[in-house]
Amino acid sequence: MKNIKYLVVGIVFGIVFVKAEIISWFRIQEMFQLTSFHMYGVIGTAVVVGMVSIFFIKRFKIKTFSGEAITFEDKKFKKGQIIGGLIFGIGWAITGACPGPLFAQIGSGFGVVSITLLSAIAGTWVYGKFSKI
């Protein structure tokens, strides 16, 4: 099945999440209390690697392994990026997780985080219910 490769990338990514303690509630508290560079180091390095990757993809018009063009869309500004961003930030410090780490927290043995995930799905649903698309 063609989607299995994304499962494999996800597995590697999930291992990095746990081993670099990106999923740790403690690490998130450190980040927001400005007592450790760790999370800033992870995100900053990821952005640099991502930036260089995208620069080369655009510069040399690199295609996917199956020969498909790689395309990029510009993000449009909307006020939700500020209001929604603040709301998410508040939740991030409480749960110690953004959406990705929720899945890895569950996998690494904190089963109760599945309830947090259900709440996050509910939050997404409520946003969808009241959004004008």
Add this chain to the structure above:
Amino acid sequence: MIEIIKQPWHWLPAGIMVGLTVLALLLLGNKKFGISASLRDICAICIPAGIPFFKYDWKDKIWNLFFVAGILIGGIIAAHFLSNPNEIVIAQKTKTILIQYGVKDFTGLLPTDIFSWKNLFTLKGFIFFGVGGFLVGFGTRYADGCTSGHSIMGLSNLQWPSLVATMAFMVGGFISANFLLPVIFKLIQ
């Protein structure tokens, strides 16, 4: 080798691996790194309820669910085969603050005095699993992305709205961690 892997990883190799995930998804199928979208897809598949926001062709997006399922499996593998035998090492200053809040367990990645099933039907559980999770799901969708979609993918692609979103995430987090959590911990004690 396995002993080295079992130690907590430094931010540099970890950041490189996260950045390479962005590259891998692009090269494998022109897929954009962005995890909160998977929550929308789960809504669209399971509980669309005729809501226009969830009426789209999610079959194109199903790769995202394979990706997050992988993250969960990766978590299982890391916890069972590669887990750090020692206690987590965090900044002493943060540890002192958290002890004042009433956190006692510093053995694992998350404190079990908060993140365990026994707290499910308590005020603690309601705030940390209910309210916290809801804010993450609602906020990321309203902001049109999370740390992966905006802070990593968006910034990598030099999108200024993603910079705005990232700053909002950080401001929200600072307020929550430094002003809200102390109040929450007082409430639940």
